[in-house]
Amino acid sequence: MSTTIKGPAIFLAQFTGDQAPFDSWEAITRWAGGLGYEGVQLPSGDKRLFDLALAAESKTYCDEIAGVARANGVAITELSTHLQGQLVAVHPAYDEAFDGFAPPELRGRPAARQEWAVQQMLLGAKASANLGLTASISFSGSLAWPYLYPWPQRPPGLIETAFDELARRWRPILDAYDAAGVDLAFELHPGEDLFDGATFEMLLERVDNHPRLAIAYDPSHFLLQQLDYLAFIDRYHERIKVMHVKDAEFRPDARQGVYSGYQSWQDRAGRFRSLGDGQVDFKAIFSKFAQYDFKGWAVLEWECCLKHPEQGAAEGVAFIRDHIIRVTDKAFDDFAGSGADPQRNLRMLGLSRSHDE
Template identity: 70%
Template sequence: MKTIKGPAIFLAQFSGDKAPFDSLEAIADWAAGLGYAGIQIPSWNKSLFDLDNAAESQTYCDEIKGLLADKGLEVTELSTHLQGQLVAVHPAYDAQFDGFAPLEVHNNPKARQEWAVQQVKNAAVASRRLGLKAHATFSGALAWPYFYPWPARPAGLVEDAFNELAKRWKPILDVFDENGVDAAFEIHPGEDLHDGVTFEMFLERIDNHSRANILYDPSHFVLQQLDYLAFLDIYHERIKCFHVKDAEFRPNGRSGVYGGYQSWVDRPGRFRSLGDGQVDFPEIFSKMAINDFDGWAVLEWECAIKHPEQGAAEGAPFITKHIIRVTEHAFDDFAGGGADRELNKQLMGIVDDAGRAKP
């Protein structure tokens, strides 16, 4: 068994244009001051990290690592959630998702996709230069508008969508393989990879590519009413990243899983700050330890009620409390003895007429 690394924090929900959230050095000081040991960096925010430069320059990556090391921090993973989303966009979302890309590719889905693909490939190279083993991203979605089959989907629509998704991601995953880095897809509603079944559909079409893996976030499974503990049992070999995020699901007589188009604060299923929701974190951390997960426990803060800075301050001690320092010895070793094959045979009755263990 292995002890999870942490606590760490995903910076995406905290970065902004005001101090201390407007530069990597300042936000790193803030995170370290709260007790975090690692940071997951959103690669689309150039005020924190220059992804293109990182893909080209080992010196730049070494400077980033050195700056953080001086503060007692490490980079846990880079994130291309926004760029990964743009690898596959259904036309219904073109206008909304243009905001994730530079102005020069707006209103041009082909150019936007090409930009996104190169960004994710750059992240594979940058991750290698930073000495990272895993990378956090989204799959994008072509079939998501059709997830509820009314009207009935045309035959083959989902299959064709996943064939195209695989076609787009296979060359990207090959670049991750060349750089020795795992791409961990966050299994998330809004993405074509939103549960175990859809992840398996994708794997089948990319020949079980070894670099196609999972970012595990139980909060999304609470909102879907999927068994997030059984998910760990089934897919633990593919889980390479871990977002520690809480959620709750409290259905009522007026709305349920779909939420009735309500704001987050009014939905039956909503994200919560750590400890305020329903996720069974002691069991999750136990399963992670048993399954030899050797990555980072990374807080992703999202909550419609609590202030983010309070959530961040509470997150580091919460994660620290749940990280299990795995044992090197069984609790009952003191009562055991060395292997004695002769005694074992006698205990099982494998003896001759004189009561001696049989050869």
């Protein structure tokens, strides 16, 4: 029997802050549950909400965290390790920019920062298992991104070397997630070396089709790249384990296109929008996920340069709920069925001898 997508759920990363109700686990889960969400995706690096190291070693702590969420009407959908995953692989051009993702004592020390990031990912595997989760979401990091556009001409082997190194770094982490029984789903995102299907396949091949290497599907990034986000589901549905429901729009003009001329988010040809305000065909997406029996959660990720996040969150509940397809357990023409009869089937095909022969 097919599975109805779980949800609506919400990714908490864009909402956490120092003001109530966004400053504690109890308060933010009560806020999410009060809006009507049934699940929350938990950013594992925000200590206002969660202690990753403690969760990796203490099942009791994880039970308490899950219990608080449950009392407020929500389940934990996945742990997010986006920021830690980013630091597993950083090109030196981005060292200072990404230093903000690391603890202060590691800033300016890229080797130590990378080692810390790997340990964070390993803790994420154990914590996910202690929480009873089956998938986690992260970023791949990037070594080749500065060379995205082939000018000047890339020297032979440059990209291959980058992906060989990416695989070397991620393979032991993937093995740890396998041991924990958790899929590691990378959000395919510009700025990461894994940003589309082709780059995902490049890593997948280098880790020997590792069973835990998975995809976090977010159509907004694909629309801005002008990628066929529906055919993507057809091709990769077996590897898609996490779903972000996020809208976007792409409106090129005489001044700018995909690259958007270094403009601010509000002035870009391609920009993220709150659910329903952009161009993503969510009816078709939810149909695809129902068709392929997706067993995960529909998780809102709010990123909009125009609408206030609390308005986007409030509107997103109904939007997701209205798009979730309750999958059918019967065929629409069952009423016209006449039951199974193998001999009749043979007669209808002319394969059964008549009584006169």
